[in-house]
Amino acid sequence: MFNTIDQYLEALKNEMQGSDSALLSDALADAREHLSIALAVVREKNADVNEADALKTIIEEYGTPEETASAYQEVERRTSPSLKQTAKPQSWFVRFFGVYADARAWGALLYMLIAFVTGVFYFTWAVTGLSLSISFAIFIFGLPFSLLFLLSVRGLALLEGRLVEALLGVRMPRRPLFSHQGMKWFDRLKALLTDKATWLMLVYMFFQFVLGTVYFVLLVTVLSFLLSLIVVPFLQGFLHEPLVNLNGARYFIPAWSYPLFVLGGFLLWTIFMNTARGVGQLHGRFAKWMLVSE
Amino acid sequence: MVDISLATKKFQKEMNAGTTSLVLLNVLSRSAEPMYGYQIAKLLEENGPDLPLTKQGTLYPVLRSLEENGLLSSMVEPSVSGPPRRYYTITPEGREALKEWLEIWKQTKKFVDTILKG
Numbered sequence: 001m002f003n004t005i006d007q008y009l010e011a012l013k014n015e016m017q018g019s020d021s022a023l024l025s026d027a028l029a030d031a032r033e034h035l036s037i038a039l040a041v042v043r044e045k046n047a048d049v050n051e052a053d054a055l056k057t058i059i060e061e062y063g064t065p066e067e068t069a070s071a072y073q074e075v076e077r078r079t080s081p082s083l084k085q086t087a088k089p090q091s092w093f094v095r096f097f098g099v100y101a102d103a104r105a106w107g108a109l110l111y112m113l114i115a116f117v118t119g120v121f122y123f124t125w126a127v128t129g130l131s132l133s134i135s136f137a138i139f140i141f142g143l144p145f146s147l148l149f150l151l152s153v154r155g156l157a158l159l160e161g162r163l164v165e166a167l168l169g170v171r172m173p174r175r176p177l178f179s180h181q182g183m184k185w186f187d188r189l190k191a192l193l194t195d196k197a198t199w200l201m202l203v204y205m206f207f208q209f210v211l212g213t214v215y216f217v218l219l220v221t222v223l224s225f226l227l228s229l230i231v232v233p234f235l236q237g238f239l240h241e242p243l244v245n246l247n248g249a250r251y252f253i254p255a256w257s258y259p260l261f262v263l264g265g266f267l268l269w270t271i272f273m274n275t276a277r278g279v280g281q282l283h284g285r286f287a288k289w290m291l292v293s294e
Numbered sequence: 295m296v297d298i299s300l301a302t303k304k305f306q307k308e309m310n311a312g313t314t315s316l317v318l319l320n321v322l323s324r325s326a327e328p329m330y331g332y333q334i335a336k337l338l339e340e341n342g343p344d345l346p347l348t349k350q351g352t353l354y355p356v357l358r359s360l361e362e363n364g365l366l367s368s369m370v371e372p373s374v375s376g377p378p379r380r381y382y383t384i385t386p387e388g389r390e391a392l393k394e395w396l397e398i399w400k401q402t403k404k405f406v407d408t409i410l411k412g
Contacts, residue, residue: 026354026355026358027354027355029377029380030331030351030354030355030358030380031351031354032377033330033331033332033376033377033378033379033380034331034332034335034350034351034354036376036377037330037332037376037379038332040376061335061339061349061350062349062350062351063349063350063351063352067349067351067352068349068351068352071349071351071352071354071355072354072355074307074311074355075355075356075358075359076355076359078311078359
């Protein structure tokens with residue numbers, strides 16, 4: 001009935017239409033993992049086994065797409081929302097200062113730093129690839145070139161998705177769901193060109209340049225400002241360096257304000273961590289919207 | 295007409311609903327190493343009854359939901375051949391829960407056996 005694993009996944013996807021996209025991607029990932037391991041095991045024992053025959057027995061044990069889909073939906077229905085909402089509502093104080101223990105906040109900070117580098121790279125890649133593709137179009141090798149470029153865009157988008165999931169904690173696809181395996185290259189190019197997802201990914205690459213720069217500037221500015229707030233009392237207390245040195249006129253801050261400076265620095269840092277977490281969540285949603293085609 | 299096979303299927307499903315979680319938690323509590331889905335399915339197949347009670351595919355959503363409730367933890371590791379594998383380990387909370395679940399299972403079993411024997 002199913003000749004390849006991809007056919008099974010396709011059927012499973014159809015069967016789970018209307019389910020939450022995260023649940024669907026879990027189901028597809030699990031099925032792909034299980035079926036390919038099982039197939040590899042069969043092949044190890046008997047190298048020249050027919051894939052379709054082997055899959056028949058494997059799927060008999062694994063379950064039909066209908067059975068698998070209903071198992072996921074059943075478990076999802078049973079677990080949510082009663083068990084998911086066990087997290088107690090916390091006071092704003094705990095939430096505000098608990099940000100230091102939140103991996104998502106630290107991840108968002110790291111992402112803001114990395115987004116600058118990746119953003120510049122994406123932008124350069126997209127502009128170069130796009131302009132070369134257009135100008136090469138008059139040559140015979142123009143079409144294969146644009147195919148390679150569009151494939152690289154899809155690849156980079158997948159990579160960006162992994163980065164977003166790792167650092168921002170937003171679920172993103174783990175691997176390209178639909179390969180164009182077995183298609184002629186011209187059909188592949190046509191499929192890529194007419195796929196809305198390709199263009200959204202390209203637009204995302206341009207956006208990332210602007211966003212990455214903004215994130216980076218914001219991060220560096222706030223970080224240097226609040227670090228100086230914390231360090232100024234120490235510099236003045238131990239090294240007798242003034243807060244401001246203007247043409248030899250040295251301005252010191254009074255000793256009683258030392259704790260205030262340090263406290264202000266930490267408070268600002270906490271606020272910034274909270275902001276970063278929020279920005280990270282927003283960016284994650286944006287990335288999901290742009291990079292995951294439904 | 296009442297479709298008995300459909301009712302039996304439904305009964306089987308309801309029976310499996312809780313026992314699968316118990317079995318999976320127990321398997322992982324005995325394993326010294328993290329295990330991935332296929333390994334667990336094979337282990338159950340080797341030790342299980344001749345007629346498998348559940349499809350292997352139904353184990354995965356239960357693993358995921360156990361993880362979501364903090365009873366298991368998992369990590370994805372790339373494999374040399376094929377897609378990456380998700381390895382599951384039992385958490386301390388999972389061991390706590392397993393103790394209580396085994397107690398519930400013992401009592402349920404005793405109760406049902408007693409009633410069935412009449």
